[in-house]
Amino acid sequence: MKLKIYIYISLCYFSVVLISCKKESQLSLQKVEATTIPINPDIVEDSSIKAFLSPYKSNVDKEMDSILAFTPRSLTKKDSKYNTAIGNMMADAVFEMANPIFKSRTGYSFNAVLLNHGGIRSSLSEGAITTRTAYQIMPFENEVVVVELSGKQMKEMFSYLEYGKAHPISGIQITLDKDGKLKEALIQGQTVLDNETYFIATSDYLQKGGDSMTFLEKPVSILNLDYKIRNLLIDYFKKKDTIAPVRDNRFTKDQE
Amino acid sequence: MKRREFIKNTAAAGTLVGVGGLSMSTLPLETKKQITILHTNDVHSHVEPFPSNDPKYANLGGAARRLSVIHNIRKENPNILLLDAGDMFQGTPYFNFYGGELEFKLMSKLGYDAATIGNHDFDNSIDGLAAQMPHAQFDILSANYDMKNTIMDGLTKPYKVYIKDDVRIGVFGLGIKLSGLVNKRMYKETIYLDPIEIAQDMTKTLRDQEHCDIVICLSHLGYDYRNKEVISDLNLAKATSGIDLIIGGHTHTFLEKPTIVQNKKGAFVLVNQVGWGGIQLGRIDFFLDGGVTTNKSVYYNI
Numbered sequence: 237m238k239l240k241i242y243i244y245i246s247l248c249y250f251s252v253v254l255i256s257c258k259k260e261s262q263l264s265l266q267k268v269e270a271t272t273i274p275i276n277p278d279i280v281e282d283s284s285i286k287a288f289l290s291p292y293k294s295n296v297d298k299e300m301d302s303i304l305a306f307t308p309r310s311l312t313k314k315d316s317k318y319n320t321a322i323g324n325m326m327a328d329a330v331f332e333m334a335n336p337i338f339k340s341r342t343g344y345s346f347n348a349v350l351l352n353h354g355g356i357r358s359s360l361s362e363g364a365i366t367t368r369t370a371y372q373i374m375p376f377e378n379e380v381v382v383v384e385l386s387g388k389q390m391k392e393m394f395s396y397l398e399y400g401k402a403h404p405i406s407g408i409q410i411t412l413d414k415d416g417k418l419k420e421a422l423i424q425g426q427t428v429l430d431n432e433t434y435f436i437a438t439s440d441y442l443q444k445g446g447d448s449m450t451f452l453e454k455p456v457s458i459l460n461l462d463y464k465i466r467n468l469l470i471d472y473f474k475k476k477d478t479i480a481p482v483r484d485n486r487f488t489k490d491q492e
Numbered sequence: 493m494k495r496r497e498f499i500k501n502t503a504a505a506g507t508l509v510g511v512g513g514l515s516m517s518t519l520p521l522e523t524k525k526q527i528t529i530l531h532t533n534d535v536h537s538h539v540e541p542f543p544s545n546d547p548k549y550a551n552l553g554g555a556a557r558r559l560s561v562i563h564n565i566r567k568e569n570p571n572i573l574l575l576d577a578g579d580m581f582q583g584t585p586y587f588n589f590y591g592g593e594l595e596f597k598l599m600s601k602l603g604y605d606a607a608t609i610g611n612h613d614f615d616n617s618i619d620g621l622a623a624q625m626p627h628a629q630f631d632i633l634s635a636n637y638d639m640k641n642t643i644m645d646g647l648t649k650p651y652k653v654y655i656k657d658d659v660r661i662g663v664f665g666l667g668i669k670l671s672g673l674v675n676k677r678m679y680k681e682t683i684y685l686d687p688i689e690i691a692q693d694m695t696k697t698l699r700d701q702e703h704c705d706i707v708i709c710l711s712h713l714g715y716d717y718r719n720k721e722v723i724s725d726l727n728l729a730k731a732t733s734g735i736d737l738i739i740g741g742h743t744h745t746f747l748e749k750p751t752i753v754q755n756k757k758g759a760f761v762l763v764n765q766v767g768w769g770g771i772q773l774g775r776i777d778f779f780l781d782g783g784v785t786t787n788k789s790v791y792y793n794i
Contacts (some may be wrong), residue, residue, distance in 0.1 A: 263525065263705045265736065267779040268762065270750045270794040272772050273561055274552070277541070281556035282563065286599065289539060289556070292594055296585050310547045355584065360544040371585045376615065444675045455661060 300368035304473035308480050313361035315403065318412075318487040322360055323404035325481035326373070327351055327470040330465070331406040334380045334437050335379065337461050346382050346435035348407030348423050350393065351465075352447045356404070365473050374466040378439040383455035387430035392451035394421040394428075397487070405486060412489040419490065439465055499770050525657050526533070527706065529776040531575045532558070533741030534610065534768035536583030537595055542769065552771040555598045562602060563771055571656040574603055575663065577741030578610025578712035581621075583769070591616055592624040600629035601674040605654060608665030608710040609634050610741060614678045618642050633665030633710055636690040641681035643715050657782060662698030666691065666711045667732030668742055678792055687713055687723050688731050701789060706778055709735050714742040729753035729761040737762045737776060749794045750776070760792065 311322040327349040335345050358372035385393065397403060397410055398418045413419040421427070423434055433456050440460065443452045473479065541554035566572055576599065581592045592613075599607065607630060613621055622643040625632070635650035651664035667686045670679045691709060698704040708730070716726045725740040733755045740763060750764035766772040 263780045263782060265778060265790050266781050267791040267793060269777040270764065270792075271775045271780070272747075272766060273750070273775055274772055275541075275554060275557050275561065275770060277551045279560050281554065282559040283556075285556035285559050285598065288598075288601065289594075292586065292590065293540070295685075296589055299589075300585055309668065312547060314503060324783065359547050361543075361547055368585065371588060375582055375584070375588065377588075431626040445672050446675070448672050482670065 285468055300366060300371065302367050303364045304367065304369070304470065305365040305476050305479050307360055307362060307365055308478065310362045311481070311483060312361060313356040316402070316483045318400060318402050318410075318489060319405070319483055320356075320402050321481040321483050322356055322373075322487065323351070323353065323402055324406070324484060325360075325479060326356065326405035326469070327406035328481070329469060330380060330437050331470050333468045333472050333475075334382075334461055334463060337463060338382050338435075338437070338459065341459065341461075344435075344487065346437045348434070349405060349437045350408070350442070350449075350452075351404040352442055352449070353401050354447060355419045360479070363483045365479055367470060368422070370466050370469040370473065374469055376441065376443045376466070379460045380434055380437055380463045380465060380468065381440045381443050382437045382459045382461065383443055384433050384435055384457040385451065385455055387428050387432050387434075389455070390423065390428045390434055393449075394418055396449060396451060397421075398423060400489070402487065410487045414490045414492050415448075416489060437461075494741050524564050524782075525659050525780045526571060527656055527659050527661060527778040527780070528567055528569050528572045528772075529708065529737065529739070529778070530562060530572060530577065531577065531739045531764070531766065531774040531776075532770055532772075533577035533739065533765055534579040534744050535576065535595070535714075535770040536579055536612065536768060537581060537587040537592075538584055538769040538771075539586050539594055539598055540584075542771070546749075549769060550772050555602060555770065556612075558770060558773060559602050560674065565585060565775070568604075571659070572603075573605050573654055573656065573661060573663070573708075575708070575710055575739055576604060576607035576741050577765070578608045578665075578667070579612045579741055579768075580607060582612040582615045587615070591620055593627050595736050596624050596627035604630040606631040606633050606652060606663055606665070606710065608632070608712055608741075609637060609648070609667050610712040611668055611673050613672065614670070614674050617678045618644055618680050618682060622647060633663060634667055635664045635694050637667045638683035638685060640680075641683075642679075644682075651698060653698070658700065659706065659778075660704045661706045661708065662694075662702055662704035663708045663710055664691070664694040664698065665711060666713055668712050669715065669723075680705065687728060691728060691732045691735065695732065699734050704726040705780060706736050707734055709738045711738050712741045715740050715745040715747075715763070716743070725763045725765070726751065726753060727731065729755055729763050731756060733757040733759065735761050736778070737764070739774070740765040741768075746772070752792060752794070760790070762792070762794070 330349045409422040411420040441447045542549040632648045634648045654661045745765040746767040749761040766774040
């Protein structure tokens with residue numbers, strides 16, 4: 237008896253003529269079939285793989301399952317447009333946790349935070365937040381860097397953000413008009429001045445041109461805080477009992 | 493002459509059977525062969541099923557279950573190629589703790605034949621990738637990453653021809669543009685070459701010199717982009733010829749079924765991708781016969 241462990245998807249037939257230039261081969265392609273097999277819980281796990289994984293798993297689990305905080309509801313980066321609760325949480329965490337470090341080194345604070353939507357690597361599940369959660373959201377080894385941007389570079393940043401993707405921001409307020417054009421862009425409630433410079437905390441990945449954020453590549457000055465974003469999140473979760481971020485009006489688009 | 497008549501007749505019978513929707517196994521072809529391609533992409537270190545509290549993929553996936561599925565298919569048809577389209581690394585603490593060793597060891601145990609390199613496979617830098625190569629008992633195929641001046645020199649191949657039941661299957665790998673996506677200090681002196689030009693060189697080599705019956709592109713370019721200027725699997729399929737199947741990755745695209753694209757010579761190319769995280773396994777079955785005709789019909793039952 238063969239276990240029926242996959243769903244055979246047979247949707248439609250396509251009859252097509254393929255002109256082949258293959259003269260040497262004795263074989264010719266006659267038919268192609270395709271199925272997608274879901275790897276679902278009904279499938280019995282191969283015991284040799286389970287046994288192989290077991291020592292690795294217990295070692296990782298011990299470290300990862302310590303509870304740091306709680307969250308009352310599940311959040312994903314696709315929950316809403318322009319800004320998301322999970323993205324706001326990340327940007328605000330960087331603002332709160334990294335600014336004291338920056339200030340201790342420079343004597344002043346940075347103005348805002350910019351991360352990238354694609355860098356939110358996992359959703360946040362309702363219930364306990366553990367060390368594992370921080371690894372899921374931020375599996376990469378990226379660190380916080382603070383760049384000093386000119387007014388011109390700030391404007392490049394706003395025109396990048398005008399595209400409307402919900403990149404995590406903090407300390408920045410953006411409004412698009414009903415056609416999706418930039419209507420207002422503020423940093424700490426102020427409009428950007430050409431002859432002023434601004435300090436933006438971001439990740440070393442984005443600063444080096446990741447996600448095509450080229451306006452970060454040649455800042456006026458740069459300071460690496462040697463603080464991994466994942467460790468920052470772990471510290472942030474430890475500091476808070478409950479993580480309940482909300483979508484707010486930091487990035488909005490006018491209604492039709 | 494008589495034999496040729498016979499083949500012609502059975503090919504005609506095949507038309508009826510194909511349209512009628514009956515199984516190929518009823519066809520009385522002498523040299524009928526079946527090659528099964530199994531594939532994953534963007535597994536991202538999900539060696540275990542997703543946790544039970546995951547909002548989207550609770551309890552799905554896992555290498556141990558994937559092997560059970562592969563075992564069952566191998567019992568049915570031993571002529572299997574098992575392929576991965578890159579981003580094997582990064583996404584669970586297993587990567588942070590063990591640097592990819594576990595992923596490569598598991599893929600070897602599962603019997604993978606080949607994989608291509610995804611952008612996240614550079615996440616511990618090219619040195620981190622090279623360090624795990626002793627654990628990979630499968631080929632790393634990359635035709636458009638020139639790694640001559642890196643530690644990976646000699647550890648990858650542009651393509652490989654796999655022979656299963658006398659069927660020659662040519663597989664080549666294509667990677668995504670790294671600048672803007674990966675820090676240069678991670679990929680170092682890896683040179684990205686134009687995927688479309690390289691794909692044409694590859695299909696020429698695989699068809700004309702290696703006399704392949706099936707040509708597969710293992711791609712980490714991404715399925716499709718809003719900006720059509722960005723090279724994707726769909727525009728690669730359109731802009732080239734000689735490829736039968738593109739197994740894609742990078743965009744974590746869940747396709748209900750493979751997309752059929754017409755290539756620049758009007759022939760059909762299948763483009764497939766199975767999401768990410770190992771929650772699905774793609775399966776493409778190629779049925780071949782011993783015909784010597786140069787013009788022929790192919791039925792896509794997808």
